[in-house]
Amino acid sequence: MASTKVAGVETSTAHFIDGKRVASKRTFANCSPIDGKHLANVSAGGAEEIDAAVAAARRAFPKWAALGPEGRHRVLKKFAQGILDHAKELSAVETADNGSLLMGNLARVIPRAAQNIEFFADRALKLGHEQIDSPEVVNHVRFDPAGVAALITPWNGPFMLTTWKVGPALAAGDTVVVKPPEWAPLTCSMMADIATEAGIPAGVLNVVQGIGEEAGAALAAHPDIDRLSFTGSTDTAKLIGQSTARSLTPVSFELGGKSPYIVCADADLDAAAQTAAGQYINAGQVCLAGTRLLVDASVADEFQNKFRAAAAHMTVGDPRDKSTRVGPLITPEHFKRVEGFVERALKSGVKPLCGGKRSSVGELYFEPTLLEGARQDMEIVQREVFGPVLTWQTFRDEDELIALANGTHYGLAAMVFSKNQERAMRIASRVSAGTVWVNCFFVRELAAPFGGSRDSGIGREGGNWSFDFYCDVKNIAALKGSFA
Numbered sequence: 001m002a003s004t005k006v007a008g009v010e011t012s013t014a015h016f017i018d019g020k021r022v023a024s025k026r027t028f029a030n031c032s033p034i035d036g037k038h039l040a041n042v043s044a045g046g047a048e049e050i051d052a053a054v055a056a057a058r059r060a061f062p063k064w065a066a067l068g069p070e071g072r073h074r075v076l077k078k079f080a081q082g083i084l085d086h087a088k089e090l091s092a093v094e095t096a097d098n099g100s101l102l103m104g105n106l107a108r109v110i111p112r113a114a115q116n117i118e119f120f121a122d123r124a125l126k127l128g129h130e131q132i133d134s135p136e137v138v139n140h141v142r143f144d145p146a147g148v149a150a151l152i153t154p155w156n157g158p159f160m161l162t163t164w165k166v167g168p169a170l171a172a173g174d175t176v177v178v179k180p181p182e183w184a185p186l187t188c189s190m191m192a193d194i195a196t197e198a199g200i201p202a203g204v205l206n207v208v209q210g211i212g213e214e215a216g217a218a219l220a221a222h223p224d225i226d227r228l229s230f231t232g233s234t235d236t237a238k239l240i241g242q243s244t245a246r247s248l249t250p251v252s253f254e255l256g257g258k259s260p261y262i263v264c265a266d267a268d269l270d271a272a273a274q275t276a277a278g279q280y281i282n283a284g285q286v287c288l289a290g291t292r293l294l295v296d297a298s299v300a301d302e303f304q305n306k307f308r309a310a311a312a313h314m315t316v317g318d319p320r321d322k323s324t325r326v327g328p329l330i331t332p333e334h335f336k337r338v339e340g341f342v343e344r345a346l347k348s349g350v351k352p353l354c355g356g357k358r359s360s361v362g363e364l365y366f367e368p369t370l371l372e373g374a375r376q377d378m379e380i381v382q383r384e385v386f387g388p389v390l391t392w393q394t395f396r397d398e399d400e401l402i403a404l405a406n407g408t409h410y411g412l413a414a415m416v417f418s419k420n421q422e423r424a425m426r427i428a429s430r431v432s433a434g435t436v437w438v439n440c441f442f443v444r445e446l447a448a449p450f451g452g453s454r455d456s457g458i459g460r461e462g463g464n465w466s467f468d469f470y471c472d473v474k475n476i477a478a479l480k481g482s483f484a
Contacts, residue, residue, distance in 0.1 A: 004040040006186055007092035013042045015049055015209055016192035018056035019202025024049060028182060028211060033099035033328040033364050034318060042185055045210035050177070050218040053206040057148040057175035058224060060203030065145040065173040069124040076121035076171060078198035083114040083163070086194055090159060090187055095319050098155055098184035099328040099364070100282055102320045109160045116163040117170075119446045120466065124171040127467055138478050143471040145173025146250075147226030150219045152212075152240070153188065154231045155181035155330055156285040156386075162188050165229045166205065168466035174227065178207045179216050183330050185209045212236065223247050227470060230254075231287075233384075234455045252459040252469050254287070255452055256384040257412030260405040261290030262427060265298045267417035268439070273306035275415070275441050276390075280314045280326050280368040284388035288435070288442065290415045292381065293370070294404055297394040304392070307370070308354060314368050316359045326388055328364035335364050338387030345371055345380040353392060376407050384410070398427065406432045411453035415441050434460070 002014040002023045014023040027041035091105035132139035149169040153162040169176050180188035192207045208215050220243040228244050229252040237253045244251050263272045279289045295303050319327035329335045355369030372392040374380050395401040414433040418424040428436040434452040451460040
């Protein structure tokens, strides 16, 4: 079996198909962003491996679906516990693989992944009990498993964001084929082993690694998938949408963002500044981040001083160090992309209030950056950078604020800081976003809907919205008085 040791943890580099490890003749190199160290040569799947995984999932579907929510619940609870049992190993490998903060993975990310599995296993027990009465009939609403779900996941939080999809899909009774991100595939491979240890049957959870243009494209175009969930870039989603349209496969897309971070004159400026500086965590590689600071002009100087003080504590360094708050960007290619955005903005006359260049820490480390003077039509304001780069703009009244906040093609999230509840809720209702956080950031309740509007996505997941997607929702309308 193809495997390697990463951060002292034995990790398979082969696919996981129908309960077995399957290696490909071709591989792709996987390197750590921390120091460029080669971690593994990972099996590169394509159409052949995708066909095998989808076929395995299709064969396993009837028995998995027939278990019902109660039967699946027992296995999924063990799966969730298995994740917690392996939290240290998963955290270490995730940090080595994508450069995320080790302490964050241990304290929050991996426990949340276990919660993703457990929450949806519990939630599924409550499905299918609704009855809607009408004069002629009783409507019985059912949530039937949809079939085979294709799950394509991103590199900035590969394990947790994969369980966000795997949890509701398996709880709904679907079987799944996961295509992990090629830039950070290793913890998804570990997930397959943990699932097997928990008793998830062969074929129910399959993992095929590979390049997006090969394995991802083959999965999106496969005629025998019933659902496809994708988290990633808007441009990639457009290509996936073209493929899935040929089979009318329902899709759920959670895409990019350029979220406004709104600070009103009556905000708690200390809290707002501390939270704003937190946008640099994970090196800004967070789709939800409020990367456009929109600050009331009357408090702009005071807030800027508080923000600079808070940002000064965002230490750039090795993500395995407890003092580090900003780790590396994921790959040299992505570093060049982020650096290019900043260099073009500076050449256009934008000024750095802080940062603006490569950090002395290492090749893939970029300084926490705040840019002032960008026009609304500039690419630095309009396009997702996906790095530790924020822009600074001010507003003088609410209408100007809303024009700035809604002045991009995105609509994933927004943050509003104000002590006035009426004002905060009014602004939140006018902003185009799937999620608006008021006086906080990154608080995600699993029962609540999550997704983006405009170029930031299609559909909602979370709570019963996830089951609306991963199930075929059926209504049985039974005529009253027609039974003996």
